[in-house]
Amino acid sequence: MTEHAIIAAEGLNVTLAGRLVLSDISLALSTGHLVALVGPNGAGKTTLLRALAGLVTSEGQVHVRGEALSSLSLGERARRFAYLPQGHLVHWPLPARDIVALGRYPHGATDPARLSAKDADAVLRAMQAADVVQFIDRRVTELSGGERSRVALARVLAVEAPVILADEPTSSLDPRHQLDVMQTLRAAADKGALVIVVTHDLALAARFSDTILVLSEGRLVAQGRPQEALSEQVLGEVFRVSAYRAEYQREMVIMPWAEM
Amino acid sequence: MSIQNIMAGTEIAARRRAGVMAVLVAVVIVLLLISLGVGPVRLSPIDVIDGLIGGGSDVQQVIVREIRLPRAILAFAIGGMLGLSGAALQGLLRNPLASPSLFGAPQSAAFGAVLVIALGLADVRSWALPVAAIVAAFGSVFALLAIAGRNAGLLILILAGLALSSLAGAATALVMNLSSNPFVVLEIAFWLLGSLEDRSFQHVVLALPFIVAGAILLLGQRNAFRALSLGEEAAQSLGVDVSRLRLMVISGVALGVGGAVAVSGTIGFIGLVAPHLIRPLIGHDPTRLLVPSALAGSALLLAADIAVRLIPSTSDIKVGVLTSIIGVPFFLYLIMRERRALGGGVA
Numbered sequence: 253m254t255e256h257a258i259i260a261a262e263g264l265n266v267t268l269a270g271r272l273v274l275s276d277i278s279l280a281l282s283t284g285h286l287v288a289l290v291g292p293n294g295a296g297k298t299t300l301l302r303a304l305a306g307l308v309t310s311e312g313q314v315h316v317r318g319e320a321l322s323s324l325s326l327g328e329r330a331r332r333f334a335y336l337p338q339g340h341l342v343h344w345p346l347p348a349r350d351i352v353a354l355g356r357y358p359h360g361a362t363d364p365a366r367l368s369a370k371d372a373d374a375v376l377r378a379m380q381a382a383d384v385v386q387f388i389d390r391r392v393t394e395l396s397g398g399e400r401s402r403v404a405l406a407r408v409l410a411v412e413a414p415v416i417l418a419d420e421p422t423s424s425l426d427p428r429h430q431l432d433v434m435q436t437l438r439a440a441a442d443k444g445a446l447v448i449v450v451t452h453d454l455a456l457a458a459r460f461s462d463t464i465l466v467l468s469e470g471r472l473v474a475q476g477r478p479q480e481a482l483s484e485q486v487l488g489e490v491f492r493v494s495a496y497r498a499e500y501q502r503e504m505v506i507m508p509w510a511e512m
Numbered sequence: 513m514s515i516q517n518i519m520a521g522t523e524i525a526a527r528r529r530a531g532v533m534a535v536l537v538a539v540v541i542v543l544l545l546i547s548l549g550v551g552p553v554r555l556s557p558i559d560v561i562d563g564l565i566g567g568g569s570d571v572q573q574v575i576v577r578e579i580r581l582p583r584a585i586l587a588f589a590i591g592g593m594l595g596l597s598g599a600a601l602q603g604l605l606r607n608p609l610a611s612p613s614l615f616g617a618p619q620s621a622a623f624g625a626v627l628v629i630a631l632g633l634a635d636v637r638s639w640a641l642p643v644a645a646i647v648a649a650f651g652s653v654f655a656l657l658a659i660a661g662r663n664a665g666l667l668i669l670i671l672a673g674l675a676l677s678s679l680a681g682a683a684t685a686l687v688m689n690l691s692s693n694p695f696v697v698l699e700i701a702f703w704l705l706g707s708l709e710d711r712s713f714q715h716v717v718l719a720l721p722f723i724v725a726g727a728i729l730l731l732g733q734r735n736a737f738r739a740l741s742l743g744e745e746a747a748q749s750l751g752v753d754v755s756r757l758r759l760m761v762i763s764g765v766a767l768g769v770g771g772a773v774a775v776s777g778t779i780g781f782i783g784l785v786a787p788h789l790i791r792p793l794i795g796h797d798p799t800r801l802l803v804p805s806a807l808a809g810s811a812l813l814l815a816a817d818i819a820v821r822l823i824p825s826t827s828d829i830k831v832g833v834l835t836s837i838i839g840v841p842f843f844l845y846l847i848m849r850e851r852r853a854l855g856g857g858v859a
Contacts, residue, residue, distance in 0.1 A: 302745075305749055307745060307748055307749060326748070326751045326752075326753055327751040329749075329751070330749060330750050330751030331751075333749065334749075335745075335746065335749035336746075337742075337743060337745050337746050337749075341742065341743050341746075342741055342742060343606035343740075343741050343742075343743065344606070344741045344796035344797065344798060345795075345796050346738075346741060346795070346796060346797055347521065347795075349518060349521060349522070350738070350797065351741075351742070354738065354739055354741075354742060354750060355750075357735075357739050357750045357751065357752075358750055358751045362735035362738075363735070364522065364738075365519075365522040365523075365525065365526055367519070372518065372519060375518065376518050379518070385518070388518055388521060389521040407742075411750075
């Protein structure tokens with residue numbers, strides 16, 4: 253698996269403010285997959301996402317298509333990883349187009365008013381995929397939370413990076429928008445990207461992902477297909493909950509049900 | 513939806529920006545001409561142009577070229593630098609209340625200059641003055657960002673800025689207090705008030721290289737400000753070296769403000785006001801705000817410096833006093849507008 257993996261981490265440790273946040277993480281992930289990263293609050297999910305993108309300093313090895321992450325420049329990393337932070341924050345009331353066009357920044361398109369045909373094409377594709385074309389000239393600060401999250405998603409898709417890292421892209425969204433965002437990310441994976449999604453929603457994770465990584469106290473305690481990674485034992489030990497399980501339309505349904 | 517359609521909105525905005533720029537340039541040119549014409553001897557714009565290109569009487573030429581031209585150039589350059597610094601700091605901190613004067617940069621620069629004079633290390637026209645002012649300005653902006661930390665909210669930034677400008681003010685007062693030489697005290701009062709009167713080309717030569725260097729540094733980072741709209745982490749993920757950007761902006765602001773303060777004393781609030789005048793006209797894009805904010809800053813300081821010559825009063829009103837008198841109520845208005853964010857303590 254390691255040979256085909258686009259991201260391979262080996263013995264990854266991250267220390268923040270003197271505390272070991274991630275310890276001895278090893279994983280290998282391939283393109284075309286949607287990977288859900290789950291775990292209780294404070295398990296180190298966001299830190300793992302940042303470490304994979306090279307946004308925090310880490311010890312150990314991370315390879316991207318066989319190249320050491322540490323050997324890549326900031327710009328090279330930016331073209332390989334599209335990163336969606338939590339909160340979909342935009343500090344100024346800019347039009348949605350300009351936000352999405354920032355996805356082309358790593359490709360040298362610094363001015364949203366002067367995009368090359370290739371960059372404009374990528375922006376348009378991303379806006380169509382996230383269904384935000386109708387907001388193109390609207391200021392993002394005037395959009396609803398759900399609409400804004402789709403603009404943020406379009407910005408990430410516009411990078412057209414082989415790896416998409418999304419930190420809680422569905423939090424604070426209504427059910428319809430949650431499905432919407434997950435379907436868009438699923439489509440990106442189906443088109444060949446590796447998509448890693450941090451989420452607290454085990455039901456969405458189980459339904460949309462190929463692989464689930466379970467983090468607990470900075471360690472990777474389970475990984476595999478949803479049924480295996482979210483076994484009763486893992487849910488009990490890591491989340492201290494029991495879950496209702498069923499099958500609906502040939503897909504797995506899992507719903508945390510009671511505290512343990 | 514085609515590519516032409518998605519770019520249509522940008523063309524409308526671009527035309528609008530070009531129009532605003534043309535108006536700003538025209539306003540600055542008119543103010544420059546007025547600035548050259550206003551004084552004890554009033555000259556018409558035609559006389560001014562005549563004097564500039566070497567026509568008219570000798571007296572006319574001396575008044576325009578040697579007395580008023582340095583003053584006008586300094587007002588243009590210093591106002592522009594303050595406007596640019598304000599826009600750059602607001603962009604860096606994603607915060608509409610950021611500005612050099614609220615962060616104590618000019619006050620600290622003035623302290624640096626005052627210290628050099630009080631210690632008798634240099635006379636008022638030596639290079640030691642701008643260098644000391646720049647070092648002090650750099651120290652204060654650097655300290656502010658270090659104290660406030662990453663992603664600091666409005667409240668922290670403003671409190672830290674208040675503390676730093678109070679410290680710079682107190683240090684200047686201490687120098688004044690300890691100084692036994694009344695001439696030094698007089699010099700210091702001059703730094704505190706801020707003025708462009710009686711400046712010569714020597715002053716221009718002293719300040720301009722630093723202002724130009726600062727402006728080049730800030731404008732060189734222009735594209736990163738837009739990426740920073742998404743926050744530092746997202747900007748970093750797009751390939752912006754945020755730590756380097758911070759250092760460049762601090763250095764640019766310190767060079768420009770330090771160089772400016774070294775010849776003009778503290779002139780506050782231009783940096784705060786200028787970007788706010790431009791945003792309603794061209795939008796909030798922090799990259800596109802830089803140059804228009806600089807022009808607005810130039811226009812503001814030129815206008816203020818013309819006003820102090822026109823306002824009838826028994827003694828001269830200093831231009832720094834005037835900009836503060838106008839700037840502080842504007843700041844209060846901004847606080848009112850931003851008070852919900854301030855109350856929450858987050859930007």
